[in-house]
Amino acid sequence: MDIKSRNREYKEYVLEKIGSNHFSKHIDFTITEIKEGSIVAETCFETYMQQQDGFVHGGISSAFADMACGFAAYSLVEKGQRVMTVEMKISYFSRGMGDRIIARGKVVKPGKRFHFCEAEIFTVKEGKETLIAKASSTMAVIDLKE
Amino acid sequence: MDIKSRNREYKEYVLEKIGSNHFSKHIDFTITEIKEGSIVAETCFETYMQQQDGFVHGGISSAFADMACGFAAYSLVEKGQRVMTVEMKISYFSRGMGDRIIARGKVVKPGKRFHFCEAEIFTVKEGKETLIAKASSTMAVIDLKE
């Protein structure tokens, strides 16, 4: 599906939003690609992101998925509009280990009131990607005046 | 529903698990109550847990919900068994601000192979709690030998 943004400066808008997001910065969520309706981001897999057995904590995967969906949605809205997560479901396919975590988020069905989004979370070990989780979410589009 | 644990030392088991969980420690997820099939936990709402508008980041709420469900499930399993999140859905009811975040997790339907769990996330401001998110999840029970 070919999705068009309502904001010509969508790349700048996504980067502006992520730049002021405390938790994204805290976990060093670094965007490596922005298209109309999709983003890719990554981070180093740090020790604090582990659960008790050394694998990626489910909370980290879900936080990444939420950000990947949210910033994918931000790439489509008008300047001044905000995006808010209404709900998200995440399924955990595999336990993950590696050097890096990659999140790929995209809008699968854009709309005026909400964007339906999906995100896939991968770990990377010696260059090989493993899909560890997949999420689907509803992102509401909010006008600034609301 | 009156739920019984398969582990007489369930409180110790939950605390042992959380003690070795890196991400739980990182966000200072502190358990304040453990019963058979439920837990309560809290943390201070730190600046790094905010999204761009100063509210609790959705990823923090979902990470908290995952932990609250997971440790509630840990309170029921046998010593040696592990708990793994199969999937979780979270709905965001309100934007949250305040001094503390509280998570209440419980097993709503225990089982041999999975525990169905729910978690509610609250912010606390001047002593007043606001329910900001609610989650439902499937937690698989895994034998150590698996």
Add this chain to the structure above:
Amino acid sequence: MDIKSRNREYKEYVLEKIGSNHFSKHIDFTITEIKEGSIVAETCFETYMQQQDGFVHGGISSAFADMACGFAAYSLVEKGQRVMTVEMKISYFSRGMGDRIIARGKVVKPGKRFHFCEAEIFTVKEGKETLIAKASSTMAVIDLKE
């Protein structure tokens, strides 16, 4: 939580909506109670509602849950407004058998743009209720002019 409807004639409005709903009539979804923000409905467990092992088909439970949530939301909106399911998640707690199926739906967090709802599905056998499924959903509130 004490929820107030925006429609004084909410009972009539729910019954009017269900009366014109083909699928609700087809499966004989009969409302036995309407309050502000909640409904109860039931039907006979007919043979065509079974899956291959004689239990309630998951699709029947999810259809019932969708209706229970939807009509609970209809009890709160203004006359002329419509309710639309954005998404629903259902967890299957037990296989169900019996004479009747009961659905209890309620709005757990009302809002201007959406109502967050939950539904529980029970089978009844010799007067004893068994909770077989639980669902959570997002119901959008739509103005007729939209």
Add this chain to the structure above:
Amino acid sequence: MDIKSRNREYKEYVLEKIGSNHFSKHIDFTITEIKEGSIVAETCFETYMQQQDGFVHGGISSAFADMACGFAAYSLVEKGQRVMTVEMKISYFSRGMGDRIIARGKVVKPGKRFHFCEAEIFTVKEGKETLIAKASSTMAVIDLKE
């Protein structure tokens, strides 16, 4: 992903299961394609499948999605094993109208204990398909002796 079935006679097994499923027959859920890990099915859009405004009832879409996921999972399990829906989430992308409803279900991550599945639901009007809903589900694999 190239998925292999544990049952050489997987097509016969899926057809045997669907043949004894009362609700699938009731809504005339007709399988038109079976592969290892995926199925396609369709039905005529009958009047009883409508909600109050003439569109496909959400309960019909969710029932179809449950079947499409379930029979996709049945194509992978061993003879004698059963498949049970643990949970499903469905998002409603568009209101649907037309002559036929098509469901495409697939296993997106197979496993020993569960298969993670997805389904897409389409309406067809004058030969043109519209994606109206998308679902993700967890299907448990159960040994007959359990």
